[in-house]
Amino acid sequence: MSTPLRVLYVCHNHPDLRPGGTEIYALALHHAMRATEMCDSLFLAQVGGLSIDPPMQRAGTRFSLIRAETHEYWFATHGRQWLSLYQIYRSQHGQQPLTNSFDEFLRAVQPDVVHFHHIMFLGYDLLWQTRMTLPHALICMTWHEYLAICHHNGQMIRKFNNALCDYADPQRCHRCFPEIAPVAFFRRKAFLQAHLSVVDRFFAPSRFLKDRYVNWGIPEQKIQHEPNGHVPSLPVNMQAPPQQVRNRFAFFGRVCRYKGIDVVLKAMRILIQNGTARKFKLRLSIFGSGLEMENEQFQDRVRVLLKQTRCCVTLHGRYHPDELPDLMQSVDWVVVPSIWWENAPLVIQESFMHRRPVICSDIGGMAEHVTHGVNGFHFQTGSAQSLAQTLTHAVSNAEQWEQLEAGIPAVRSIEEAALSMAQIYQRLCQHKQL
Amino acid sequence: MALLNRLKRFRKPLGIWLRSNHPQLYHKLIRIPLINKLRLGQIMRLHVDGMFVISDTHVLICGWFRSPMTPVTRIIAIAPDGEHITLTDHCYRYPRTDLARQYGPFRMLNMQDEGFFCLFSSKRPQKTTQPWVMRVQNATLTKTAIALPLSYEPWKTRDAILDALVGEPGTFDTTVFQHHIHPAFEQLQQQMHAGFRIKRVLQYGRPNATPDVSLIIVLDASVDGNAQIDQIQHQSVQFARDPAIQQSDIIYVLNIGQHSEMLAQYSRMFADLYQLPFRVVTLSQPVETSTARMIGIMLARGRLLFWLSAHMLPVTTGWLAAMVAFYDATPTIGVLGAKLLYEDESLHHAGLFFSPLSDTVAIHHWEIKTSFQGLHRNLPRANIARQVPAIGTDCFMVAQKRYQEAGRSKTLYCTDEGDGIDLCLRLQTLGYTHWYYPDVVLYYLNDQIKPIQPNHRTYTEWLLSQTFAHEIATVMHNLEPTSTT
Numbered sequence: 001m002s003t004p005l006r007v008l009y010v011c012h013n014h015p016d017l018r019p020g021g022t023e024i025y026a027l028a029l030h031h032a033m034r035a036t037e038m039c040d041s042l043f044l045a046q047v048g049g050l051s052i053d054p055p056m057q058r059a060g061t062r063f064s065l066i067r068a069e070t071h072e073y074w075f076a077t078h079g080r081q082w083l084s085l086y087q088i089y090r091s092q093h094g095q096q097p098l099t100n101s102f103d104e105f106l107r108a109v110q111p112d113v114v115h116f117h118h119i120m121f122l123g124y125d126l127l128w129q130t131r132m133t134l135p136h137a138l139i140c141m142t143w144h145e146y147l148a149i150c151h152h153n154g155q156m157i158r159k160f161n162n163a164l165c166d167y168a169d170p171q172r173c174h175r176c177f178p179e180i181a182p183v184a185f186f187r188r189k190a191f192l193q194a195h196l197s198v199v200d201r202f203f204a205p206s207r208f209l210k211d212r213y214v215n216w217g218i219p220e221q222k223i224q225h226e227p228n229g230h231v232p233s234l235p236v237n238m239q240a241p242p243q244q245v246r247n248r249f250a251f252f253g254r255v256c257r258y259k260g261i262d263v264v265l266k267a268m269r270i271l272i273q274n275g276t277a278r279k280f281k282l283r284l285s286i287f288g289s290g291l292e293m294e295n296e297q298f299q300d301r302v303r304v305l306l307k308q309t310r311c312c313v314t315l316h317g318r319y320h321p322d323e324l325p326d327l328m329q330s331v332d333w334v335v336v337p338s339i340w341w342e343n344a345p346l347v348i349q350e351s352f353m354h355r356r357p358v359i360c361s362d363i364g365g366m367a368e369h370v371t372h373g374v375n376g377f378h379f380q381t382g383s384a385q386s387l388a389q390t391l392t393h394a395v396s397n398a399e400q401w402e403q404l405e406a407g408i409p410a411v412r413s414i415e416e417a418a419l420s421m422a423q424i425y426q427r428l429c430q431h432k433q434l
Numbered sequence: 435m436a437l438l439n440r441l442k443r444f445r446k447p448l449g450i451w452l453r454s455n456h457p458q459l460y461h462k463l464i465r466i467p468l469i470n471k472l473r474l475g476q477i478m479r480l481h482v483d484g485m486f487v488i489s490d491t492h493v494l495i496c497g498w499f500r501s502p503m504t505p506v507t508r509i510i511a512i513a514p515d516g517e518h519i520t521l522t523d524h525c526y527r528y529p530r531t532d533l534a535r536q537y538g539p540f541r542m543l544n545m546q547d548e549g550f551f552c553l554f555s556s557k558r559p560q561k562t563t564q565p566w567v568m569r570v571q572n573a574t575l576t577k578t579a580i581a582l583p584l585s586y587e588p589w590k591t592r593d594a595i596l597d598a599l600v601g602e603p604g605t606f607d608t609t610v611f612q613h614h615i616h617p618a619f620e621q622l623q624q625q626m627h628a629g630f631r632i633k634r635v636l637q638y639g640r641p642n643a644t645p646d647v648s649l650i651i652v653l654d655a656s657v658d659g660n661a662q663i664d665q666i667q668h669q670s671v672q673f674a675r676d677p678a679i680q681q682s683d684i685i686y687v688l689n690i691g692q693h694s695e696m697l698a699q700y701s702r703m704f705a706d707l708y709q710l711p712f713r714v715v716t717l718s719q720p721v722e723t724s725t726a727r728m729i730g731i732m733l734a735r736g737r738l739l740f741w742l743s744a745h746m747l748p749v750t751t752g753w754l755a756a757m758v759a760f761y762d763a764t765p766t767i768g769v770l771g772a773k774l775l776y777e778d779e780s781l782h783h784a785g786l787f788f789s790p791l792s793d794t795v796a797i798h799h800w801e802i803k804t805s806f807q808g809l810h811r812n813l814p815r816a817n818i819a820r821q822v823p824a825i826g827t828d829c830f831m832v833a834q835k836r837y838q839e840a841g842r843s844k845t846l847y848c849t850d851e852g853d854g855i856d857l858c859l860r861l862q863t864l865g866y867t868h869w870y871y872p873d874v875v876l877y878y879l880n881d882q883i884k885p886i887q888p889n890h891r892t893y894t895e896w897l898l899s900q901t902f903a904h905e906i907a908t909v910m911h912n913l914e915p916t917s918t919t
Contacts, residue, residue, distance in 0.1 A: 090663070097703045125707060128671065132709055170777045181881035186777035187668055190749045190877075194671040 005425050007033060007041040008111035010126070012118035014045035014066060014074070017053065019321075021346050022144040026117035028231040031070065032418035039422050042071045042109060048078035049121025062101045075105075077121060085151060085180065085188055088123040098122075099129040106133040113425050115140040116199075120147060124195035131198035138428050141196075142203040142226075145343055148192050149216045151185070152176055155258060155340045156212075162257070162339065164363065164381070167215060193217055201428055205344035206365040212341075226424070229417025230349045239355075243332070246401040247280045249359075249391065250331035252347045254290040255315075257298055260337030260361065261286070265305035266384030267337075267391060268313055276388075277312050280395045284309070284335075287327055289318040328354035332401060333394060336360035336370075339382045344369060353411050357404035359390055374407040477502045479547075480570050480577040484598045486618075487585040489625075490559035493566075494618045495521075495581060496551045496598045498530045501572045506548065508571040511581075513556045514564035525552040526610045532600060549600060553614040588622040589722040592848055595619075596889040608799065608896050615893065623846035626725060631718045633694075635733065638701055639711030645683035647754060648736030648834075652687045652726040653744050659693030663700045665744045674708035676751040678758070683736045684712035689726040724853040727827075731837065739837055741854075743828040745880040746774070753874045757831055760819070760871050768866030769832045769858050771825035772874035773816065781806045781813070782878040783829070785822030785870035786855065787913065788906050791895070800899045800906050802851065802891070811875070822870045823862075823909040827854035829876055836861060845901060852894040859902040862909060 011026040023045070030043040045066065047056045056064055057076035066072035077098060080089035091097045106114070106129075114130050114137055116122070130139055147154030149168045156165040159176035168189070170182035202223040204210035214220045255261050268284050271277040291299055306315060319327060328334075334351040336342075341364030348369045351358050360366040362378035370376040377394060380386035394400075452460035479500035486494045499506055509521040533547040560566075566581040586594065595615060651669070653662045666686065673679040686701070688694055694716045701714050715729060731739055738758060753772070761770050774783035784807075788800040804826070806816045827850050840860040847853050858868050899906065 086664070090660075091703075094699075097707075099703070099707050128674075129707060132707065183777045183879040183881040186877065187664075187747065187879055190747055191668050191671060193749075194675060197675065 004038055004040045005112045005422070005429060006110065007039045007113040007115060007425065008106075008109060009033075009041060009043045010046075010075075010114065010116045010122065011043065012046050012049065012120045012122055014043075014047070014072070016066065017045075017047065022118050024231060025144075025228055025346075026142075027072075028414050029229070029418055029421065030072075032229070032414045033422060034070070035415070036418055036422050038419075039113075039425065042073065042111070044073045044075050044105070046077055046121045047074045048076045048080075049082060053078070062098075063105060075102075075122075082121060085184060086124070086191055087119055087147070088125050099125050102126050102129050103133045106130060110134075111137060112429055113138045113140060115142070117142050118144060124192055127195045127198050136432065138201070138425060138432055139199045140201045140203065140425075140428075141199050142205070143209055143213060143343070144205070146209070146212060146341070148196070149212060151180075151188070157258065157340050164339075164341065189217070200432070201424070206368050208341065208364045208368045209343045224424075226420065227412055227417070228344050228346075228349070229414035230353055230411045231414050232353070241329075243398075245280055245395065245398055246332035247395050248283045248285070248330065248332045249335050250285045250287060250327070250333070251335050251337070252327075252350070253288045253336075253345075255286065255288050255302070256290050256294055258338060258340045260339045260382070261291075262298070262302055262305060263337040263339065263382055263384050263387060264335050265302065265309055265313065267387035268309045269305060270384060270388040271391060272309060272311065274388075276392050276395075282312050282391070282395065284313045285327075285331060286313065286315045287317075287319045324350060325354065328356055331356065334358050335387075335391075336366055337379075337387060338366060340364075342366050349411055352408045355405050355408055357394075357401065357408065359387070359394060371407070373404075375404055375409065478572070478575050478577045480568060480579040482568055482579050482581040483600070484594060485566060485581040485583045486591050486595055487583045488553065488591070488618045488621050491555045491557075492553065492618070492621060493556070493560075493583065494551070494553045494595060494614060495566075495568065496549070496595070497568070497579075497581075498533060498547055498549045498600075499570045499577065500533070500547045501570070501575075504573040505546075506570045506572050508569075509550065509552075510569040510571075511552075511554065512567040512569065513558075513560050514566060515556075515558060515560060517556055517558065519554055519556060521550075521552045521554055524554060524613075525550050526614055528607075528610070530600065551599065551610050551614050553618045587719065588625045589720075589725075592619055592622055592846070593890070596848060596893060597887060599889050608892075611893055611896050612900075616897065619846045619848075626721065626846070630721045630725060630729070632729060633716040633718045636698060636701070636714045636716075637711070638705030638714070639709065641683065641711045641713075642681045645681060645736045647678075647738045647740050647758060647831075648683040648685060648730075648734030649679070649740045649742055649754075650685050650687065650727055650730035650734060651742050651744050652689055652723050652730065653697075654723070655689045655720050657744070659696055662688075662693065662697060662744070666697070666701060667704055668747060669744070670704045670708045670710050670712075672748050674710045676748070676754060678752070678755040680710060682740075682754065683734060684710070685715060685730045685733055686712060687715045687717070687726040687730045689717065689720055689723065723850045724847065727853075728842075734834065737834055739832050739834050741827055741830040741832075743878070743880075745878055746828055747877045747879050749877060750875070753876065756874050757871060760869070760873075761831055761833070764867075764869060766865060766867050767869055768836055768861035768864075769825045769830060769854075769868040771822070771831070771868070771870050772829045772876055773811070773870075773872040774826070774829055774876055774878045775811055777877060777879060779811045780808050781811060781816055783807070783826045784816045784872065785820070785868075786824040786826055786851070788823060788910050798899055798903055799896060800910075801895055802855065802898070805870075817872045819869060819871050819873070821867050821913075823868070823906070823913065824855040824858040825868055825870070827851055828878055830854055832857070832861075836864075836866060839864060845897060847894050847897060848890045849894045852898060855898055856901070859898070859905045859909075862905055 009026055009030045011023050013023045015024045015027055030041050033039045033041045047053050056074045057078050062076045064074045066074055080091055082089055089098055145154040146156045150156045152159050158165050170185040173185040174182040203226040204223055205228045207225050210223050210225050213223055251264055253259050291302055334356050336347055336358055338361055343365045348358050358370045358376035360370050361381040363381045367378055372378040377390050379390040482497040484496055488494055509525050511519045511521055527548045527550050530547040530549040567578055568581050569578045727741060761767055776782050784805040787803050789803045791799040791801045806813055840857055843856045
């Protein structure tokens with residue numbers, strides 16, 4: 001057996017600190033990769049980018065261990081000025097640049113592959129530093145959103161009216177951010193693309209996201225569609241109880257504007273007003289939190305909607321991932337009404353894992369992962385009327401639920417994803433050596 | 435007296451009646467006494483906009499006066515040591531129409547506000563910190579004002595003088611340039627060239643011992659320190675991708691002192707990160723861009739000099755090698771310029787040319803124009819390599835040998851492009867031609883666009899027209915009409 005490849009995963013956060021989708025997935029991939037024995041991987045998580053982050057920096061080093069047995073490290077970035085437009089840090093006078101610290105780390109651990117899962121709070125210049133330090137290493141990067149393309153939190157939604165945005169352009173971005181000159185957006189793109197030029201292979205969990213990055217300027221031959229694997233938290237109970245009417249809907253995730261919480265509530269209000277809710281005894285369960293992070297106007301709007309729909313809508317609040325199988329067991333359909341493009345939403349994977357058909361917006365990563373009429377339904381993005389019609393259609397025919405459930409594809413496991421990724425690393429490393 | 439008091443009661447109704455029925459009588463009986471009552475001495479104004487110290491004996495003073503009823507006949511400057519200097523005949527006077535709106539109730543007095551500009555000298559050196567007295571007189575009245583001499587760095591004095599020339603082009607003629615401003619600037623130029631020194635030159639990275647090209651980049655003093663850091667980093671990452679640039683001699687000239695330590699720290703970091711050798715030159719005091727560039731040229735080691743603005747950004751590789759190849763393949767070439775685009779892909783530069791200005795300002799005054807500016811990058815006529823009268827200084831390649839052959843400019847321009855055009859025209863007299871090369875594209879990304887002040891541009895154009903009247907006429911005569919607009 002050949003020597004295992006040494007892989008370094010670099011991520012903007014660790015799930016111990018904030019359990020976001022990207023960091024959960026990146027860490028799971030690291031664990032699964034170690035289990036393959038094809039790769040000997042390390043996990044490096046940034047800390048200090050947010051003021052709420054705990055102090056993790058020791059005198060003399062930015063690196064400390066998170067868990068020795070699983071080879072996980074903190075990379076402390078405290079006290080730097082983060083330039084969100086250019087996605088880099090500016091060190092203050094007298095501070096050692098992060099790139100120097102990263103250079104020292106790379107020289108010490110000598111990875112064959114450096115795989116970035118996010119660049120936020122790390123900086124694009126770390127990519128360049130990697131290439132300078134390890135000229136022959138394979139540099140990979142997985143895109144999890146559109147942050148390189150869009151300065152508006154990578155969501156590709158117009159800032160002033162929440163309309164979907166198809167492409168970035170200096171003048172167009174300037175209209176979303178009037179305080180930033182168009183030339184700065186041009187410079188941003190040139191700067192990011194110059195640093196990205198050192199990456200050997202990009203991975204896109206959805207074809208939609210891949211296309212967006214190709215349109216933005218990433219060479220098509222450098223980016224490949226590589227679906228995420230699913231991280232099971234507990235043994236999954238896939239069986240759905242037999243029912244006459246499939247009338248239990250659920251919303252999982254952050255209760256926020258971009259996830260379309262107001263759209264689904266408005267749809268329920270329509271169904272209450274036209275008597276459908278009463279006729280079919282509809283129930284909508286909302287599992288998630290985050291409303292308090294939204295602006296007050298939106299919070300008020302959602303609270304009013306919750307009040308108006310309280311006869312058939314229940315806000316359950318935050319849940320632990322271990323509870324998910326039980327929660328899924330209690331519903332028939334999962335609604336994903338996001339008004340932004342999404343990439344490869346975890347909730348769709350989870351729904352499919354638990355054999356629940358999905359009703360989702362007809363755009364981006366959602367439309368790509370759910371096939372209309374095969375394993376779920378699409379509705380017009382942002383339209384409560386369209387969603388109300390779709391929910392009515394879903395609930396009015398009991399047999400179609402079984403048909404849709406039968407159409408749900410097998411979900412790729414994290415072990416399969418890790419194996420596939422390890423093979424890709426090996427192939428690309430061999431190709432680089434040639 | 436008693437009669438006057440009696441008249442007072444009837445003055446208002448009498449005035450209304452007289453104004454409509456006997457205007458002449460109204461003027462004599464009502465208006466003039468009213469004016470007298472308002473005390474003409476108070477209406478008379480003298481305002482000194484600026485008094486600029488050119489040397490210890492030369493001063494340039496400018497401002498305006500308002501003289502009711504009769505024109506100003508005498509203008510005197512009184513030096514701190516008591517010397518009286520009569521400026522009446524020498525002073526340049528021009529209408530200040532911009533002040534007319536301030537007449538208010540005195541519009542009826544037919545006053546005209548006049549601006550004045552005067553370069554003059556005293557017999558003895560004057561202390562530059564002590565005030566002068568300005569005095570203007572008309573037939574009956576005298577007005578005085580205190581003038582505090584202003585002493586700046588020479589280039590700031592130059593800009594302040596041009597800014598003080600108030601009014602739309604056309605309200606003043608170019609004799610003010612000829613007799614006052616230009617002689618003052620000639621003195622300032624000597625001080626500028628004598629005043630600066632190089633504070634330090636830091637080399638980052640390992641330089642190529644025999645570079646072919648020297649890239650000279652002046653960091654703009656009007657851009658703040660953080661933006662300058664951005665400019666260096668953004669250019670560095672693009673340069674680092676291009677082997678030809680990595681082999682060249684890159685010189686950044688910091689045209690400002692206060693951020694030099696911070697810039698030095700980041701320069702070191704960028705040189706390490708991008709493995710790009712470059713030098714950073716820090717000056718003892720801020721100087722104008724052309725002087726800073728001249729310092730860069732003095733230190734240059736390359737066979738070819740490439741002036742690049744800090745606002746310029748290449749986004750592809752191979753452009754420098756392509757320009758060198760074109761330069762070397764064109765036997766009589768003097769200066770070579772590239773296609774420069776704005777961020778919206780429209781043309782910023784495709785060569786410069788001259789256009790005769792309408793005769794409102796002066797005869798033989800050539801205006802500087804940019805070919806196809808603002809039009810699409812794919813415009814067919816902008817995509818043909820061609821000879822042009824001049825090249826803009828944002829991206830400007832010239833052989834060191836030819837630069838030396840042309841000699842140093844003896845003229846002080848107040849816009850950066852003036853120096854570039856001056857060099858182009860001097861090289862033209864030596865038989866060289868200048869080329870626009872559209873195969874090389876760079877982006878001009880200036881988000882702090884300060885439009886060139888009209889007076890600065892007008893002065894530059896006037897100076898070029900004066901200095902190179904024959905050369906400009908010749909080059910424009912030989913130019914294909916379709917190659918400009």
